[in-house]
Amino acid sequence: MTTGLLLERVTLRHGDGEDETVALDDVSLHVEPGEIVAVVGPSGAGKSSLLAVAGGLTVPDAGRVVVDGVDLAGPERVRARIRRTRIGYVFQSNNLLPALTAVDQVRLPLTFGRIENPRDPVELLAEVGMEHKSGRRPHQLSGGERQRVGVARALVTRPGVLLVDEPTSALDRRRSHEVLALLAQETHEHHMATVVVTHDHDVLRHCDRVFEMIDGRLTEERPAMA
Amino acid sequence: MFLTLRELAFARGRFALMGAVVALIAVLMVLLSGLSVGLVNDGVSGLQKLPVTSLAFERGVPTDSAFSRSVVDSAAVARWAERDGVTDAAPLGNTLVNAKSDRGTEIDLALFGVQPGSFVDPDPAQGARLGSAPHEIVVSATAIDAGLRLGDTVTLDRIGTELTVVGVLDGQHTFGHVDVGYVPLRTWQEIRAGAGPGDPVPAHAYDEITAVALRTAPGTDLAAGDEAAGTASMTLEESFGASPGYTAETATLGMIQVFLYAISALVVGAFFTVLVIQRKPEIAVLRAMGAATGYVLRDSLLQSAVLLVVSTVVGVAAGVAAGAGLSATPMPFALDLGAVGVAALLLVALGMVGAAVAVLRVTRVDPLTALGGNR
Numbered sequence: 045m046t047t048g049l050l051l052e053r054v055t056l057r058h059g060d061g062e063d064e065t066v067a068l069d070d071v072s073l074h075v076e077p078g079e080i081v082a083v084v085g086p087s088g089a090g091k092s093s094l095l096a097v098a099g100g101l102t103v104p105d106a107g108r109v110v111v112d113g114v115d116l117a118g119p120e121r122v123r124a125r126i127r128r129t130r131i132g133y134v135f136q137s138n139n140l141l142p143a144l145t146a147v148d149q150v151r152l153p154l155t156f157g158r159i160e161n162p163r164d165p166v167e168l169l170a171e172v173g174m175e176h177k178s179g180r181r182p183h184q185l186s187g188g189e190r191q192r193v194g195v196a197r198a199l200v201t202r203p204g205v206l207l208v209d210e211p212t213s214a215l216d217r218r219r220s221h222e223v224l225a226l227l228a229q230e231t232h233e234h235h236m237a238t239v240v241v242t243h244d245h246d247v248l249r250h251c252d253r254v255f256e257m258i259d260g261r262l263t264e265e266r267p268a269m270a
Numbered sequence: 271m272f273l274t275l276r277e278l279a280f281a282r283g284r285f286a287l288m289g290a291v292v293a294l295i296a297v298l299m300v301l302l303s304g305l306s307v308g309l310v311n312d313g314v315s316g317l318q319k320l321p322v323t324s325l326a327f328e329r330g331v332p333t334d335s336a337f338s339r340s341v342v343d344s345a346a347v348a349r350w351a352e353r354d355g356v357t358d359a360a361p362l363g364n365t366l367v368n369a370k371s372d373r374g375t376e377i378d379l380a381l382f383g384v385q386p387g388s389f390v391d392p393d394p395a396q397g398a399r400l401g402s403a404p405h406e407i408v409v410s411a412t413a414i415d416a417g418l419r420l421g422d423t424v425t426l427d428r429i430g431t432e433l434t435v436v437g438v439l440d441g442q443h444t445f446g447h448v449d450v451g452y453v454p455l456r457t458w459q460e461i462r463a464g465a466g467p468g469d470p471v472p473a474h475a476y477d478e479i480t481a482v483a484l485r486t487a488p489g490t491d492l493a494a495g496d497e498a499a500g501t502a503s504m505t506l507e508e509s510f511g512a513s514p515g516y517t518a519e520t521a522t523l524g525m526i527q528v529f530l531y532a533i534s535a536l537v538v539g540a541f542f543t544v545l546v547i548q549r550k551p552e553i554a555v556l557r558a559m560g561a562a563t564g565y566v567l568r569d570s571l572l573q574s575a576v577l578l579v580v581s582t583v584v585g586v587a588a589g590v591a592a593g594a595g596l597s598a599t600p601m602p603f604a605l606d607l608g609a610v611g612v613a614a615l616l617l618v619a620l621g622m623v624g625a626a627v628a629v630l631r632v633t634r635v636d637p638l639t640a641l642g643g644n645r
């Protein structure tokens with residue numbers, strides 16, 4: 045059984061006929077547990093498509109996606125359960141629910157169904173440095189604070205795979221730094237396979253490996269720590 | 271539950287506004303229900319309280335004017351009485367008159383002419399039954415509210431016949447919005463013929479009645495009885511349609527109520543449609559995080575249930591309070607808690623249907639949109 049995240053010869057097309065775009069062109073990627081990788085590339089290269097496929101939000105036209113040893117080919121109902129129990133997403137800041145306080149944002153994924161051995165939402169919020177603002181709603185938080193709440197929300201179910209989309213687009217350099225350091229630390233401590241999609245080259249030094257995506261093709265760039 | 275309650279609290283302004291609309295619809299619904307029960311009472315309570323199962327009218331008169339036009343030969347009573355299954359048959363006369371009491375109260379009366387001692391001769395709550403004296407009248411309790419007293423003399427307009435109030439019935443007995451007064455059949459026949467005191471009465475007047483009042487065993491062959499007696503019988507319920515204005519009133523109110531239910535379902539449906547469209551990004555996030563469709567549906571349906579139940583209860587309470595005030599006025603208004611309960615349930619149920627249709631949209635929200643860039 046493969047652990048972590050495995051994409052094998054994945055192809056994803058959008059539209060058809062004249063309009064057809066190949067968003068992912070024969071992409072293979074294996075992220076080990078405890079490893080954080082970055083995916084960079086120009087706009088429209090297929091980075092979000094990669095996360096969508098890895099997270100079981102779309103089924104690729106060809107190829108195989110395996111999360112924690114579980115194949116993601118299956119009906120939406122089954123994929124939803126895998127998303128709920130094994131995958132953590134960090135979306136953009138405006139993807140917090142406006143009605144919920146910070147601590148309730150973190151509790152929310154635990155209300156969707158049974159989760160084995162979840163992390164404690166209050167402790168988790170303290171870990172991301174947000175314990176003093178746990179009663180605030182998203183509109184009362186800064187961009188960086190929202191991002192940290194989003195990270196805590198993604199971690200509460202102890203996912204095996206963590207997918208992070210443009211985490212730093214709304215943040216200044218110091219905040220970006222903090223969020224990435226947090227992601228790297230959580231990845232190593234809790235043995236997750238983490239993929240961070242970004243435009244931001246500052247992010248790369250926190251990552252174990254860096255991939256570049258151009259026109260739907262994924263290539264490994266260079267070891268990031270160098 | 272977790273998300274539902276927090277969203278309700280967070281968007282309480284919006285939900286309160288919508289709740290106020292539903293509550294006002296519920297108030298209107300209670301008032302309409304009271305009005306229709308009141309109108310039914312005013313129209314036909316005098317008939318509802320007759321101990322009869324069917325009435326046999328003249329053959330060929332239109333249903334909606336059977337009481338005013340029907341003339342049946344009193345010989346039909348005997349023919350009906352000998353039929354199998356007919357336990358009782360008695361003559362019944364019906365005429366609307368205007369009258370004035372000796373203390374100056376002007377009152378309209380629906381005179382029911384009955385044979386004293388027959389099964390349709392009522393037993394009053396106060397005073398005495400109709401006796402052998404000719405010019406007696408037993409009136410509905412509502413006539414007392416209108417200003418009559420036991421012992422009053424009532425003089426009919428135009429012909430000048432004088433009637434003495436000898437008995438008062440229990441509760442409301444009205445027919446076509448007019449208080450019922452029972453008089454001896456012979457007196458009714460004279461009044462019907464237009465014969466005042468001292469006027470000659472045409473001989474045939476004493477052979478004419480409006481209908482034969484019947485009490486029959488279940489399953490009695492009424493068609494055969496009609497054949498034998500030369501009449502056209504209606505069940506008591508069918509005869510309600512012959513009360514003046516009854517069919518038109520109930521149809522109008524019924525239609526208004528149907529519209530009210532439809533409006534409320536549409537309004538609630540429209541509200542939740544807008545709400546779901548507005549919450550689409552949030553719903554996409556919920557689904558991307560793996561919340562099952564059922565979770566998202568339950569969340570929205572529970573919100574609509576809370577909204578509908580709370581505002582219907584508030585609205586019904588306000589409507590009942592307003593109705594209590596109206597009952598004291600001369601408006602035909604009577605609250606029937608059963609009818610209000612059914613209407614409230616219907617309001618909630620149809621509101622839920624409207625909400626459910628709207629909320630089904632959440633199943634079409636693509637979780638993929640949650641991953642997109644800036645919205």
Ligand SMILES: Nc1ncnc2c1ncn2[C@@H]1O[C@H](COP(=O)(O)OP(=O)(O)OP(=O)(O)O)[C@@H](O)[C@H]1O
Pocket residue numbers: 058059065066067085086087088089090091092093094643
């Ligand atoms: N739903 C869709 N229908 C048709 N084409 C699509 C759809 N989604 C994406 N595409 C196309 O697929 C390609 C890859 O899109 P994707 O969103 O993965 O790019 P990206 O690398 O995330 O870009 P960005 O950095 O701007 O977010 C693009 O050419 C885009 O136009």
Ligand SMILES: [Mg+2]
Pocket residue numbers: 091092093642643
């Ligand atoms: Mg993208």
